[in-house]
Amino acid sequence: MTTFDTTERTLLQPEGGFLGKVSAALPFRRQAEAKSWSHRLKGAQIGLVLAWFMIAIAILWAVFPELFTSHSGTVGVAGTQLRAPSAAHWLGTDALGRDVFARIIYGAVNSLSGAFVSVTVGLLFGTALGLIAGSVRGMIGDVIMRIVDVLLSIPNLLLSLTIIILLGFGTINAAIAVGITSVASFARLARSEVVRVRNSDYVEAAFGSGGTFGRVLLRHILPNSLTSVIALAALQFGSAILAISTLGFLGYGAPPPTPEWGLLIAEGRNYIARAWWLTAVPGFVVILVVLSANRISQSFGKVRT
Amino acid sequence: MTLAPDLAAPPARALDTPVLEIDNLVLAYKDDEAFHPVVHGVSFQVRPGEVVALVGESGSGKTTTAQAVIGLLAENGRLESGAIRLNGTDISTWSRRQLDAIRGSKISLIPQDPTSSLNPVKTIGDQVGEILKIHGRGDKKAIEARVIELLARVGLSRPELRARQYPHELSGGMRQRVLIAIAIALEPALIIADEPTSALDVTVQKRILDLIDDLRREFGTAVLLVTHDLGVAADRSNHLVVLQGGRIQEQGPTAQVLAAPRSPYTRKLLTDAPSLTKAQRPSKGKSTSAASDEYSIVVEDLVQDFSLGSGREKFRAVDGVSFKVRKGSTHAIVGESGSGKTTTARSVVAFQKPTSGRILVDGIDVTTLHGESLRQFRKKIQLVYQNPFGSLDPLQSVFQIIEEPLLNFGQIARKDRARKVHDILGRVGLPQSVLTRKPRALSGGQRQRVAIARALVLDPQVLVLDEAVSALDVTVQAQILNLLDELQQVLGLTYLFISHDLAVVRQISDTVSVLRNGRLVDSGTVEDVFLRPGSEYTRELIEAIPGTKTLSHA
Numbered sequence: 001m002t003t004f005d006t007t008e009r010t011l012l013q014p015e016g017g018f019l020g021k022v023s024a025a026l027p028f029r030r031q032a033e034a035k036s037w038s039h040r041l042k043g044a045q046i047g048l049v050l051a052w053f054m055i056a057i058a059i060l061w062a063v064f065p066e067l068f069t070s071h072s073g074t075v076g077v078a079g080t081q082l083r084a085p086s087a088a089h090w091l092g093t094d095a096l097g098r099d100v101f102a103r104i105i106y107g108a109v110n111s112l113s114g115a116f117v118s119v120t121v122g123l124l125f126g127t128a129l130g131l132i133a134g135s136v137r138g139m140i141g142d143v144i145m146r147i148v149d150v151l152l153s154i155p156n157l158l159l160s161l162t163i164i165i166l167l168g169f170g171t172i173n174a175a176i177a178v179g180i181t182s183v184a185s186f187a188r189l190a191r192s193e194v195v196r197v198r199n200s201d202y203v204e205a206a207f208g209s210g211g212t213f214g215r216v217l218l219r220h221i222l223p224n225s226l227t228s229v230i231a232l233a234a235l236q237f238g239s240a241i242l243a244i245s246t247l248g249f250l251g252y253g254a255p256p257p258t259p260e261w262g263l264l265i266a267e268g269r270n271y272i273a274r275a276w277w278l279t280a281v282p283g284f285v286v287i288l289v290v291l292s293a294n295r296i297s298q299s300f301g302k303v304r305t
Numbered sequence: 306m307t308l309a310p311d312l313a314a315p316p317a318r319a320l321d322t323p324v325l326e327i328d329n330l331v332l333a334y335k336d337d338e339a340f341h342p343v344v345h346g347v348s349f350q351v352r353p354g355e356v357v358a359l360v361g362e363s364g365s366g367k368t369t370t371a372q373a374v375i376g377l378l379a380e381n382g383r384l385e386s387g388a389i390r391l392n393g394t395d396i397s398t399w400s401r402r403q404l405d406a407i408r409g410s411k412i413s414l415i416p417q418d419p420t421s422s423l424n425p426v427k428t429i430g431d432q433v434g435e436i437l438k439i440h441g442r443g444d445k446k447a448i449e450a451r452v453i454e455l456l457a458r459v460g461l462s463r464p465e466l467r468a469r470q471y472p473h474e475l476s477g478g479m480r481q482r483v484l485i486a487i488a489i490a491l492e493p494a495l496i497i498a499d500e501p502t503s504a505l506d507v508t509v510q511k512r513i514l515d516l517i518d519d520l521r522r523e524f525g526t527a528v529l530l531v532t533h534d535l536g537v538a539a540d541r542s543n544h545l546v547v548l549q550g551g552r553i554q555e556q557g558p559t560a561q562v563l564a565a566p567r568s569p570y571t572r573k574l575l576t577d578a579p580s581l582t583k584a585q586r587p588s589k590g591k592s593t594s595a596a597s598d599e600y601s602i603v604v605e606d607l608v609q610d611f612s613l614g615s616g617r618e619k620f621r622a623v624d625g626v627s628f629k630v631r632k633g634s635t636h637a638i639v640g641e642s643g644s645g646k647t648t649t650a651r652s653v654v655a656f657q658k659p660t661s662g663r664i665l666v667d668g669i670d671v672t673t674l675h676g677e678s679l680r681q682f683r684k685k686i687q688l689v690y691q692n693p694f695g696s697l698d699p700l701q702s703v704f705q706i707i708e709e710p711l712l713n714f715g716q717i718a719r720k721d722r723a724r725k726v727h728d729i730l731g732r733v734g735l736p737q738s739v740l741t742r743k744p745r746a747l748s749g750g751q752r753q754r755v756a757i758a759r760a761l762v763l764d765p766q767v768l769v770l771d772e773a774v775s776a777l778d779v780t781v782q783a784q785i786l787n788l789l790d791e792l793q794q795v796l797g798l799t800y801l802f803i804s805h806d807l808a809v810v811r812q813i814s815d816t817v818s819v820l821r822n823g824r825l826v827d828s829g830t831v832e833d834v835f836l837r838p839g840s841e842y843t844r845e846l847i848e849a850i851p852g853t854k855t856l857s858h859a
Binding site for chain 2: 200202204206207215224
């Protein structure tokens with residue numbers, strides 16, 4: 001009903017000088033922000049806590065794999081091929097007698113560092129391009145954005161395969177390739193944010209008080225555009241793990257016997273009828289980490305003021 | 306003091322049962338864990354055909370109360386106790402479904418903001434027809450005919466055409482008329498008008514309020530008018546309810562409350578309301594005499610074109626405007642939206658190059674400046690924006706905001722900068738404790754003070770105030786105006802004051818220019834322009850100031 005659309009908005013209307021007396025009425029956001037962490041974690045935030053927990057564990061796996069398992073991630077034990085999950089091998093063993101759980105743990109470092117590299121590549125190049133395109137008006141901005149459009153028009157997988165073939169196989173190269181495919185979306189988002197911030201009164205006021213272009217860019221435009229870009233980075237972290245795993249699965253990533261999550265899924269595929277856990281468990285771990293990254297990225301989006 | 310006859314005698318129809326009776330209403334909002342009451346035991350009545358004005362500043366609970374009546378409290382709001390009786394029936398405990406039946410038919414709402422209250426992808430006709438459809442009033446054809454009738458009734462020209470148009474094709478005033486058409490479609494007993502004209506120009510505001518008045522008289526509808534503008538309330542209501550902090554400060558017949566306010570808060574509101582203040586500030590005389598013969602701003606034959614889209618078409622926003630401002634005085638530029646007043650201001654502070662004409666600020670021709678000379682020129686003149694919520698970087702602390710202009714010019718030692726910031730903060734009347742806060746932790750008035758402090762920190766000679774007090778509550782507005790007055794006398798500042806609010810202009814300015822469609826239609830000293838307006842348009846603007854009706858009777 002068109003007639004009743006005002007409810008929500010009027011509640012958020014700016015308050016004047018009588019702030020103190022009505023603090024309960026209006027500034028919910030403000031009050032929520034003042035609450036301590038313990039309060040904020042209550043209620044609907046359990047999912048977010050679990051997400052951080054999952055990411056923390058994955059990071060610990062990557063940094064201290066030996067704390068989580070006594071088995072080796074690369075060397076198999078003869079005579080223990082394709083065992084089902086048991087007390088000795090929690091998630092069973094693969095065709096070469098390697099402990100699957102150990103391989104997942106040792107694989108974390110490859111997958112996570114790959115994702116990290118690719119997000120960094122995308123974030124740095126994408127944001128830089130977007131920042132330039134958004135703040136320098138005219139030809140330069142247009143040219144950058146048309147190049148970005150071209151990048152966007154190529155299917156991601158195709159683009160990353162092409163780049164890998166140019167760079168050579170390997171975890172880091174795969175990561176860079178995935179990173180380059182995300183440059184376009186970072187650039188577009190950064191540009192739209194920069195344009196929004198650039199048109200705001202405080203940026204004009206900064207120029208009006210004698211600010212030079214570079215100074216205003218660094219002091220106001222960049223910090224205020226970054227919030228949603230950071231949220232995209234967290235989201236991109238999840239999809240990068242997925243994309244790197246895809247490349248690993250296709251054989252363009254880390255060469256065997258490196259324990260990389262995508263490669264694990266690919267290797268287990270041959271035994272899916274006899275030993276389903278070989279593909280299912282690494283797949284499940286990838287899903288969990290990606291979901292966690294998405295959840296965290298969502299929470300970044302909400303904090304935005 | 307007498308009231309206009311039509312206000313004094315609401316239609317004699319069942320005067321004994323009030324249309325709406327609010328009885329000891331307590332409303333609360335929930336934050337993270339507990340409910341906090343924000344409306345504490347409010348009681349009032351609205352009789353048939355009567356206009357009751359709910360007056361108060363932001364946060365006084367006036368909108369919350371109005372929302373509760375129509376069952377539209379936000380999700381975290383709750384009715385704690387009390388009754389809302391519509392024609393004698395308590396509806397406070399009704400379910401959503403029950404309320405749906407009376408919304409629109411018994412009570413309807415005219416929302417505040419006409420731009421966001423209409424669905425942009427549906428035609429006007431569809432949106433007006435929707436309410437008739439929901440309440441099952443006739444078939445498609447009958448509804449169509451009724452829609453045209455309603456649009457004609459609210460004074461829209463060519464209603465058949467309007468019904469086929471989309472909201473973006475209509476002006477703000479026309480959209481508000483459409484919303485009124487929706488509100489009166491089912492001839493409800495009560496219309497809640499939540500700041501119905503706050504987003505509109507004064508002359509449009511007057512026409513819309515006249516329309517609501519006419520319709521009220523015709524249908525005998527009662528109106529609950531929620532407004533922050535005492536002038537509007539004084540002109541248009543029979544009964545006045547003054548709210549502060551969720552409590553009723555005072556209520557009674559409008560004329561009586563205005564003539565002899567009992568509560569100190571009402572008295573304060575009355576003295577702060579620029580439209581109800583009869584005399585100019587006495588202090589104004591002093592600054593006039595202090596003004597020297599030198600001109601601080603000289604604008605000659607200013608023309609500003611904007612290109613429309615990519616084509617060659619040009620839009621002339623400012624067309625041959627000239628004025629001079631004496632050093633140390635206040636010059637106001639008034640006009641309605643689209644009159645070119647903000648464009649003029651932005652040319653003066655050199656945010657855009659004029660198409661032609663000359664602008665001298667302190668003897669410097671602004672139009673010839675660029676690059677470094679332009680940057681140095683910024684020290685002389687500063688702009689204060691209308692919206693203190695948008696003009697401060699949300700990520701910076703107050704200290705960083707005020708310090709920034711100093712960083713832009715020369716190497717000033719860190720200690721000197723800090724001292725300067727502290728000085729200026731004291732000058733604008735803010736405590737030192739706000740320095741570490743972010744803008745969002747400040748109220749609107751405090752933010753505007755920060756914005757003024759930032760503008761003053763470079764010791765400029767000219768301050769351009771673009772609707773600088775328009776977004777503030779009356780009492781805060783009065784404080785800021787006092788502050789500006791004080792600063793002018795101490796620092797000898799020259800103000801260029803852009804405003805649509807003639808009441809404020811009358812209070813603060815020495816000279817004034819009236820713009821219409823980019824042209825200068827009137828100019829001179831404030832007394833000259835206000836007492837002997839030189840054009841029909843100026844006269845219309847002055848007459849549209851709310852509150853004048855009461856004054857003329859006073």
